[in-house]
Amino acid sequence: MMARLGNAFAEAMGQVAASLARLTVVSLFIITFLVQPSQIPTSSMEPTMLVGDFVLVNKQVFAQPGHWRWLLPYRDPRRDDIIVFHYPIDPAELLVKRVIATPTDRIHLRGGAVVLNGKPVAEPFAAYSPAERSAYRDEFPNLQRADPAAEATWWIELRHRIRGADLPIPDNRYFAMGDNRNNSQDSRFWGFVPHENIVGEPLLVYLSTDRTPNSPRGRIRWDRLGLIIR
Numbered sequence: 001m002m003a004r005l006g007n008a009f010a011e012a013m014g015q016v017a018a019s020l021a022r023l024t025v026v027s028l029f030i031i032t033f034l035v036q037p038s039q040i041p042t043s044s045m046e047p048t049m050l051v052g053d054f055v056l057v058n059k060q061v062f063a064q065p066g067h068w069r070w071l072l073p074y075r076d077p078r079r080d081d082i083i084v085f086h087y088p089i090d091p092a093e094l095l096v097k098r099v100i101a102t103p104t105d106r107i108h109l110r111g112g113a114v115v116l117n118g119k120p121v122a123e124p125f126a127a128y129s130p131a132e133r134s135a136y137r138d139e140f141p142n143l144q145r146a147d148p149a150a151e152a153t154w155w156i157e158l159r160h161r162i163r164g165a166d167l168p169i170p171d172n173r174y175f176a177m178g179d180n181r182n183n184s185q186d187s188r189f190w191g192f193v194p195h196e197n198i199v200g201e202p203l204l205v206y207l208s209t210d211r212t213p214n215s216p217r218g219r220i221r222w223d224r225l226g227l228i229i230r
Contacts, residue, residue, distance in 0.1 A: 035056045035057060038057050040053040044183060044185065044186070045180060046180045052218060055204065057200040058201045082202055082229060082230075083098070097178050101116060101169045106118070107166060107175055108167060109188075125230075141162050143158060150188075172194060173195070207220070
């Protein structure tokens with residue numbers, strides 16, 4: 001009797017171990033190839049994404065087509081897409097911004113508003129305050145006045161790329177900006193995002209905390225859990 005119980009217990013534990021092993025393999029596959037967690041460290045994407053948001057990133061949507069093309073929908077980034085990418089100045093750092101212009105587009109800003117291919121565009125997601133006006137940032141591209149935050153190499157490159165009032169976007173490059181237009185270090189300050197630098201697209205918020213100096217662990221923002229990012 002005891003032997004049969006022992007065998008049954010061992011068999012049950014073996015099944016549990018096998019199930020855990022399969023779950024681990026599936027989890028590793030998902031994290032490695034499909035999604036990855038990422039944290040929002042700055043306010044540059046407010047109000048769309050907040051400091052303390054933890055998001056899942058779709059790593060396949062902008063990837064090069066491969067063996068899984070029949071199952072996963074690959075495509076190039078489009079205007080208004082939010083992207084996670086390796087910072088061109090320091091590829092070890094990941095940034096999150098919104099695609100404002102794609103290859104062959106022409107862009108400039110007037111009074112903080114985007115003019116794309118000669119036409120003003122509506123951006124309901126953008127937050128901008130004219131009370132904090134910056135000639136370089138809000139009248140981009142503006143070579144009459146430099147900005148200390150702008151990368152020197154980009155400032156020099158701009159002189160060769162501007163055509164009339166516009167900045168044309170070259171092949172395989174994207175112009176990205178934060179939704180918080182007054183407080184975003186983005187393509188205006190360091191240049192284009194190469195296609196190969198793009199990691200993926202944020203899908204949803206799986207955790208969000210409002211950390212403060214008085215509450216370093218932060219409180220959970222329950223209303224943001226499961227929020228779809230657009």
